[in-house]
Amino acid sequence: AKDLDRPARFLYVLLRPQWKSWLVLGGYTLTLYGLILTIWGVATALEWPTIALVAGWLATALAIITAVYTAFLFAQAKGRDFWQSPTLALHMLLHALLAGGAVFAVLFLYSPPTAGWAGFLQNGLMLTVGLNLLVILFEMITPHPTADARRTVDLIVRGRFENYFWIGVVMIGNVVPFTLAWAGGPLMLAGAGVCILVGMYITEYIWVRAPQEIPLS
Structure with a gap:
């Protein structure tokens, strides 16, 4: 709605929902996700462990839905065949994991983690980058x-987006960060984190753009 200079239109999604639309389902998911995260933050700050634990698990589930719901939204655009791919949800889930790992990798440059966390991040980046590349090539x-x-x-x-892709x-987005993560430090x-974020963009x-280059008729 903001892209159309009518941000107030977002309220229509919540107040006049069409439950078959993933735009509506995604809107409610994002709203609920924000609410649960707020509850988790308050419960953590006030040291309410049970509420924080429950809210944390709910937030995790909603985070996964938030990461992948756009794939189902795209799939409702029946005129764009490329968006009907069953791998699109996995593609977006991997990107969510990569984005989180990449941000931590950059932040850890200024606030060094423990050896255990550094090893976990290194292995996690290598694993998710490898899986991401496999999904893309598949x-x-x-x-x-x-x-x-x-x-x-x-x-x-091989066409207009060839250089962007390769x-x-x-x-x-994949080969360089995998190599940097493998090197460690x-x-x-x-550097791997920065490359991952650039590659994701x-x-x-x-x-988003390539499928729309194909005429509908």
């Missing part, structure tokens, strides 16, 4: 069932 290599989806893949791999997504992990740019 999406590009696996034959798609419709002509429009195949044209979108061709546009990404340099920005594959190299900067605060500076290398911070480029990936989302491609995944």
Whole structure:
């Protein structure tokens, strides 16, 4: 709604819901997520362990839904075949994990973690980057069932978005951060975090724009 200069329209999503729309479901999820996080923060600050524990688990579940609901929202755009991919939700979940790890990797440059946390972050980044690259390559290599989806893949791999994909997504967003994380050390992990965030931005740019380059008729 803000993109349309009518942020007040968001209230219509909550007050006049169409329950079959993932825009509505996502809006309620985001609202509830914010509420539960607030409860968790207050309970933690006031040392109410039971409430904090329950709120923490609820927030975790809502965080997962928040991370992936856009995939289902995109899937409701039936005219964009590439967005119908079953891997899109996994793609977004991995991006949520990568974003969190990348931010911590950069912050740890200024506030060094314990050896245990540093090792956990290093292994976590390597694992999620590796999985992310596999999902992306699977999406590009696996034959798609419709002509429009195949044209979108061709546009990404060999067409207008080719350099963005191979340099920005594959190299900067995955290969380089995996190598830096494997090398280890605060500076290398911070560099991996920056590369991951840049690669994610480029990936989302491609995944949103490329399918819309295919004419609907």
